[in-house]
Amino acid sequence: MGTCEEARSFYICAEIFLALSPLGERVARDPAMRDAGRVRGSPVIRASMVVTYAQAISVVQERIGQANPRPPVETVSLEDVRGRVLAEDVVADRDLPPFHRAIRDGYALRAADLGVLPAILRCVGEVPAGQHFEGKVDPGQCVSIMTGAPLPVRADAVVMVEHTRSLGERIEIQRSVQQWENVVLQGSEAALGACVLARGRRLRAAELGLLAAVGKVSVAVYGQPKVAILPTGNELVAVEQRPQWFQIRNSNAVTLSAQVTEAGGVPIQLGIVPDREDALREMIQQGLDSDLLLLSGGVSMGKFDLVEDVLAELGAEFFFQGAAIRPGKPLVFGRVRGRFFFGLPGNPVSTFVTFELFVRPAIAMLGGTVFEPPVLLRARLAKPCRQKTGLTMFMPARVCVQNRDPVVELVNWQGSGDLVGTAAANCFLVIHPDQTELGAGDWVDVMPEGQ
Ligand code: AMP
Ligand code: MG
Numbered sequence: 001m002g003t004c005e006e007a008r009s010f011y012i013c014a015e016i017f018l019a020l021s022p023l024g025e026r027v028a029r030d031p032a033m034r035d036a037g038r039v040r041g042s043p044v045i046r047a048s049m050v051v052t053y054a055q056a057i058s059v060v061q062e063r064i065g066q067a068n069p070r071p072p073v074e075t076v077s078l079e080d081v082r083g084r085v086l087a088e089d090v091v092a093d094r095d096l097p098p099f100h101r102a103i104r105d106g107y108a109l110r111a112a113d114l115g116v117l118p119a120i121l122r123c124v125g126e127v128p129a130g131q132h133f134e135g136k137v138d139p140g141q142c143v144s145i146m147t148g149a150p151l152p153v154r155a156d157a158v159v160m161v162e163h164t165r166s167l168g169e170r171i172e173i174q175r176s177v178q179q180w181e182n183v184v185l186q187g188s189e190a191a192l193g194a195c196v197l198a199r200g201r202r203l204r205a206a207e208l209g210l211l212a213a214v215g216k217v218s219v220a221v222y223g224q225p226k227v228a229i230l231p232t233g234n235e236l237v238a239v240e241q242r243p244q245w246f247q248i249r250n251s252n253a254v255t256l257s258a259q260v261t262e263a264g265g266v267p268i269q270l271g272i273v274p275d276r277e278d279a280l281r282e283m284i285q286q287g288l289d290s291d292l293l294l295l296s297g298g299v300s301m302g303k304f305d306l307v308e309d310v311l312a313e314l315g316a317e318f319f320f321q322g323a324a325i326r327p328g329k330p331l332v333f334g335r336v337r338g339r340f341f342f343g344l345p346g347n348p349v350s351t352f353v354t355f356e357l358f359v360r361p362a363i364a365m366l367g368g369t370v371f372e373p374p375v376l377l378r379a380r381l382a383k384p385c386r387q388k389t390g391l392t393m394f395m396p397a398r399v400c401v402q403n404r405d406p407v408v409e410l411v412n413w414q415g416s417g418d419l420v421g422t423a424a425a426n427c428f429l430v431i432h433p434d435q436t437e438l439g440a441g442d443w444v445d446v447m448p449e450g451q
Pocket of ligand 2: 232233234275297298304305346
């Protein structure tokens with residue numbers, strides 16, 4: 001094994017895959033997009049299938065979309081449903097608002113009565129929120145009304161109290177209003193029976209409020225995908241353990257667990273696995289009980305990076321084996337025995353960034369929501385910046401507001417192992433491959449954390 005001939009035939013397979021793939025792009029043939037044939041002493045030949053950032057995003061989206069994940073459905077009560085994904089369409093159980101609602105404190109009246117100002121109207125009653133006015137408002141009359149109260153019959157506008165003067169029973173109105181001004185019409189937010197929240201929507205605070213507003217005390221939601229976390233590396237020790245000077249604490253499992261939870265998954269910690277094929281094989285198989293397997297480390301070209309070899313022996317299909325990004329280039333995505341997996345590079349910032357870019361949207365799809373790649377926002381660059389890597393760069397940075405513009409500045413960091421710098425950041429500055437020179441004040445893309 002490991003001859004040039006075999007490496008070449010693997011390349012051809014990779015090319016055919018990529019040519020046939022929906023990407024339709026000649027990724028494998030583009031020398032800038034691939035490493036030289038990577039052949040190691042191990043039994044598995046790893047022809048390079050390195051894709052661009054945009055290609056990697058669409059491969060993840062298409063592969064998971066084609067698998068058409070159908071998470072189970074369960075009913076959960078309103079108080080426990082935050083962060084879950086709706087498995088039903090929710091409809092308004094009555095008009096919203098249920099009546100013409102006053103949105104200012106003032107006087108309900110007929111706009112046509114204000115042709116000449118100031119107008120003097122007779123106040124015939126009062127209607128606070130939670131009550132309704134039994135009578136009607138005839139020409140020349142008004143009713144004192146509070147925010148949230150139903151507009152009395154025949155009134156068609158509200159004048160704010162600030163533009164009035166009370167003269168006992170008579171009220172002086174100093175400003176005119178349009179018809180329906182300071183009123184939200186019945187059913188204008190949603191009519192009875194209209195869909196207010198569609199299946200697939202993640203339930204945040206605003207959605208929970210809306211569920212409450214339409215009387216949903218329990219709701220059908222999708223089961224959360226179980227995401228197995230498998231950190232690999234002989235150098236790793238448990239966080240509770242005191243590391244020897246040459247060892248590293250297993251921080252990735254903690255970061256990934258938090259990210260999985262934020263993304264709507266349930267993290268399953270499998271514990272540290274050493275860089276040994278037998279141990280890896282056993283733990284990967286355990287990980288396949290979950291809906292998604294995340295490995296960290298062991299996907300680079302080192303002698304002890306065995307993850308891809310073991311996955312290949314287990315019959316994995318690889319959809320890509322490397323992305324033209326930094327940090328995170330050795331990233332691997334594929335499927336084995338019907339389960340998707342990501343092999344994330346072990347450096348903590350690489351692990352973090354590749355999760356945000358690819359795993360977060362993958363978990364969303366597995367959990368019944370639509371695929372949404374990270375949204376990039378724009379900010380002005382604080383200091384000039386150069387890069388000639390040909391990669392899409394995601395650099396830890398801080399964005400703040402200066403003179404009303406968002407301004408982004410790189411944090412001090414030492415590369416993809418530096419969690420100190422990353423923890424000081426609140427976003428990533430995104431530099432695209434063609435942006436070789438950027439000047440201070442240029443508008444650039446930033447990716448906020450935790451979308
Ligand atoms: P690897 O991708 O396996 O070559 O790992 C690269 C580097 O990332 C290692 O040398 C470690 O310093 C670091 N690393 C790997 N796994 C972890 C982990 N679970 N937690 C923290 N750091 C890690
Ligand atoms: Mg390693």
